[in-house]
Amino acid sequence: MRKGAQYLKALDDDRYVFVHGARTKKIAQHPAFRGIAATLAKLYDTAADPAQGMQYLAPETGEPANRVFAIPRSREDLATRRAAILKWARLTHGLVGRSPDHVGSFLAGFASHSAFFDGGARGFGANVKNFYKKLLSEDLYLSYVIIPPQIDRSKTASTQEEAFLQAGVVKERDDGIVIRGAQMLGTGAAVSDWLFVSCIVPQQPGDEPYANTFVLPVSTPGLKLYCRPPYALHKERVYDYPLSTRFDESDALAVFDDVFVPWEQVFVYRDLEKVRAQFFATPAHVLGNNQAQIRFTAKIQFLVGLARKIAAANGVDKIPGVIEKLGELASLASVVEGMELASEAASTLDPRGVARPNERFLYGAMGLQAELYPRALQALRELAGGGPLQVPSSVVDLEHPEAGADLRRYIRSPGSPAEEKIKLFKLAWDLIGTEFGGRHLQYEMFYAGAPFVAKGYAFRNYGYEQATQLVDAALNDYNMESAVNGKQ
Numbered sequence: 398m399r400k401g402a403q404y405l406k407a408l409d410d411d412r413y414v415f416v417h418g419a420r421t422k423k424i425a426q427h428p429a430f431r432g433i434a435a436t437l438a439k440l441y442d443t444a445a446d447p448a449q450g451m452q453y454l455a456p457e458t459g460e461p462a463n464r465v466f467a468i469p470r471s472r473e474d475l476a477t478r479r480a481a482i483l484k485w486a487r488l489t490h491g492l493v494g495r496s497p498d499h500v501g502s503f504l505a506g507f508a509s510h511s512a513f514f515d516g517g518a519r520g521f522g523a524n525v526k527n528f529y530k531k532l533l534s535e536d537l538y539l540s541y542v543i544i545p546p547q548i549d550r551s552k553t554a555s556t557q558e559e560a561f562l563q564a565g566v567v568k569e570r571d572d573g574i575v576i577r578g579a580q581m582l583g584t585g586a587a588v589s590d591w592l593f594v595s596c597i598v599p600q601q602p603g604d605e606p607y608a609n610t611f612v613l614p615v616s617t618p619g620l621k622l623y624c625r626p627p628y629a630l631h632k633e634r635v636y637d638y639p640l641s642t643r644f645d646e647s648d649a650l651a652v653f654d655d656v657f658v659p660w661e662q663v664f665v666y667r668d669l670e671k672v673r674a675q676f677f678a679t680p681a682h683v684l685g686n687n688q689a690q691i692r693f694t695a696k697i698q699f700l701v702g703l704a705r706k707i708a709a710a711n712g713v714d715k716i717p718g719v720i721e722k723l724g725e726l727a728s729l730a731s732v733v734e735g736m737e738l739a740s741e742a743a744s745t746l747d748p749r750g751v752a753r754p755n756e757r758f759l760y761g762a763m764g765l766q767a768e769l770y771p772r773a774l775q776a777l778r779e780l781a782g783g784g785p786l787q788v789p790s791s792v793v794d795l796e797h798p799e800a801g802a803d804l805r806r807y808i809r810s811p812g813s814p815a816e817e818k819i820k821l822f823k824l825a826w827d828l829i830g831t832e833f834g835g836r837h838l839q840y841e842m843f844y845a846g847a848p849f850v851a852k853g854y855a856f857r858n859y860g861y862e863q864a865t866q867l868v869d870a871a872l873n874d875y876n877m878e879s880a881v882n883g884k885q
């Protein structure tokens with residue numbers, strides 16, 4: 398099992414990561430990325446420690462591997478996988494959305510039905526299986542870009558103003574394909590080992606050059622990552638920005654400047670039908686999003702804890718209105734956790750013996766997420782009041798003799814000194830008020846597609862037969878002649 402130090406060393410390659418006007422070198426030491434890189438190293442160290450119970454003997458390789466990447470074959474497997482995912486999520490309070498277990502879960506889903514990728518002129522099933530084994534034995538961190546760049550959403554790739562705005566095959570060679578164009582949005586790409594590239598949005602005839610799925614090392618020549626502003630920059634002390642400094646996984650536009658991808662790394666090639674169906678005909682989408690819901694459970698529980706502690710710190714936690722607000726938050730968190738557990742309890746085995754989390758509960762929770770998370774955050778914001786803004790500009794202010802004395806006198810709660818109160822309120826602000834917090838709101842609303850997409854999943858996976866039968870039965874129970882006393 399890979400150790401954190403090995404993960405960090407692997408980042409020191411020739412990857413093209415562009416930020417603030419320059420291409421960065423030595424990612425693991427760069428102020429924008431060193432915090433998140435250290436966090437990911439901690440995840441790897443935790444998984445590599447046998448005492449943490451995150452390892453299992455992978456049947457595909459016959460070697461120990463990280464449980465988060467396992468193909469679940471029973472409800473019990475789903476539960477042990479959940480425990481491993483949760484262990485990692487707790488280390489980041491659920492604030493690293495694209496930790497290695499996210500895309501790793503998609504790949505487990507693909508590998509469990511690798512025959513899906515066979516057929517056509519070239520069969521790619523063996524590539525999928527081999528890459529999954531590589532993921533297991535090398536404990537790889539994959540990020541993904543599966544959305545076309547946001548240019549004109551009323552058109553698909555082949556009808557945009559220019560060809561190859563969306564990443565597509567510009568040339569086929571005997572030994573592989575050449576990719577040109579761009580894809581969004583590579584969360585964690587700058588600090589991951591490999592990138593998974595595909596297209597999850599619907600395509601139409603004519604888009605064949607863009608209907609591909611492949612993987613490539615982040616250091617592949619011609620692959621460029623253009624990062625949004627990093628939130629860890631210019632923040633020296635963890636105490637002041639405890640989340641921004643350690644959990645900013647970064648997001649990047651991925652540009653493919655005629656990137657060569659060998660056939661062994663290709664899973665789908667110029668196939669409109671397969672590129673769409675791969676996520677749903679295999680358990681990839683349910684397993685990937687089950688991981689996301691386990692992670693989200695950790696995050697919303699953390700938010701509940703923050704709200705409770707803030708209310709207590711300000712001495713308002715016994716007021717009926719505040720209890721009602723805390724209760725509302727508790728309800729929201731319970732819905733998330735309950736739906737996640739329900740999807741596991743009501744899981745089913747697919748024809749290949751893979752345990753699939755129940756789609757009704759999984760997608761039902763996802764369909765609500767774009768309203769649920771903002772509502773939870775709003776409750777925390779309301780409870781915090783002006784507290785997060787009466788904190789000093791930096792922990793160094795507390796070290797100043799005169800300022801420190803003033804701040805210690807006036808920023809406090811009964812039984813809690815200034816250092817503790819400021820620490821709590823700065824933590825809360827990093828979730829509700831900083832750029833990091835704002836980006837997290839956007840993340841929870843969009844990571845699985847725009848809200849209308851997530852609700853579409855809920856619609857398609859609810860299973861309306863029973864519900865409509867209930868209404869039919871009710872309608873059949875009376876007719877135009879039925880009287881109130883039951884007599885016709």
Ligand SMILES: Cc1cc2nc3c(=O)[nH]c(=O)nc-3n(C[C@H](O)[C@H](O)[C@H](O)COP(=O)(O)OP(=O)(O)OC[C@H]3O[C@@H](n4cnc5c(N)ncnc54)[C@H](O)[C@@H]3O)c2cc1C
Nearest residue numbers: 541542543544547550581582583584839840843846847849
């Ligand atoms: C923080 C963050 C991290 C992300 N990380 C990743 C990642 O790691 N990998 C990855 O591949 N992607 C990632 N994404 C991208 C994410 O998948 C997309 O944001 C999502 O699919 C929505 O696409 P879009 O942003 O282009 O929004 P659009 O499709 O442009 O939609 C924006 C809005 O336009 C309206 N709209 C657009 N089309 C319709 C329609 N047909 N019907 C009704 N309304 C419509 C809706 O109001 C919608 O909310 C991330 C996004 C965010 C915000």
